[in-house]
Amino acid sequence: MKKILLIVLSIIILGCKNDKKEDGKAEILNIVTTTSMITDLVKNIGGDMVNVQGLMGAGVDPHLYKASEGDVSKLFNADVIFYNGLHLEGKLVEVFEKMEGKKETVALGEFLPKDQLIGSEYFASNYDPHVWFNIEFFKKFAIEVTRVLSEKDPKNASQYAANEKAYLIKLDVLQAEVKNTIAKLPEEKRILVTAHDAFNYFGKAYGFNVVGLQGLSTATEAGVQDVQKLSNFIIDNKVKAIFIESSVPRRTIEALQAAVLSKNHEVTIGGSLYSDALGDAGSIEGTYLGMFRYNVSVIVNALK
Structure with missing residues (x-):
């Protein structure tokens, strides 16, 4: 882990990636995500206006996940990093902290109302981090992703907003279906x-x-x-x-x-x-x- 952190610091010191192509046109946003839930969400909101690289695939436990040198390279080249937060990605927290101020890192869970989170005296963050199993919270994730992408790429803000609206409708439908199924x-x-x-x-x-x-x-x-x-x-x-x-x-x-x-x-x-x-x-x-x-x-x- 120390080796990876040294790599992070060295890369950051060298400077940040140029966001322009040689012909002067802006590149599409490079986004790095942690969990597969967040990866899927950002792809739905960003569409073909963003390039999304998820660190964690199917069957990966975020509690135990450690960053590889390849991950550090992806993080450095990102325009925005979206992660769950609330200490879900426990072994990546130190990496993200080292990048604060140098990279735009967004812990989506930190934007949720704390009075609605489930606390735990046994867990380091004092909150249960598995917030995506509340669909209302996932809607808030979608809204926050849209806000960040729109601020980073204002020329495509209207399309991000349209994608958000379409996805929120799908989440509304999901809520109704889940409620009806569980009622049985x-x-x-x-x-x-x-x-x-x-x-x-x-x-x-x-x-x-x-x-x-x-x-x-x-x-x-x-x-x-x-x-x-x-x-x-x-x-x-x-x-x-x-x-x-x-x-x-x-x-x-x-x-x-x-x-x-x-x-x-x-x-x-x-x-x-x-x-x-x-x-x-x-x-x-x-x-x-x-x-x-x-x-x-x-x-x-x-x-x-």
Whole structure:
């Protein structure tokens, strides 16, 4: 990590990239994003007026992600860097801090109203960073991305605004669909047990009791006592299914299932949910809208 920081500082000292082509015409904006959710969002707002490079692909855990030298090069050549913030990208925070004042870094989570965030005495930021599972918060992300892009590239501001309007309509449709789908699941069955606490905002929005085997960050592993405690909870509440996550090793949930089965209670693995990353690029689940619909369908069908 120290080596990477030295590279960052050295590159910054050398100066900033020229934003003009040799013929005097402005280049399209170079944008670097961290999580795949933010990458998808910026592509929707920026369209073909921006070049977006996401650091984290499908199945990548942002809590544990470390910047490579290639990442540092992308960050240096960016006009704007969008990231989640709220300490989600814990191991990248120091890199971003070194770039402040030299590069435009935008922590989207920092623009959310703090009184609406879920706090935690156990997490470094004191807030749950998995804010994209509240669609209203993701709308605020879209508005902020539009503002930044418009300020950076005012000649295309009207097109950014049009793209934002179209995307916000899609998010409104998603909200209505999710609400209707979840309404089919009785309230007493809305208990969501996953590998780590990534779904608290989802639970708050749709009336789920969300329980994660690990805490808000995957940096700490679940212990034997955690597994036993949660297995008892599953039995006491007659939970039908538990869920693995695409960005967390499945062994954590398999260990939980084994603990439940050892106590003569059956619980199935209801499927794999996308939590800290979208699905494969080019797939339906590789978009924020597709990921959300997929997750809701898997959860409702498994818990019915």
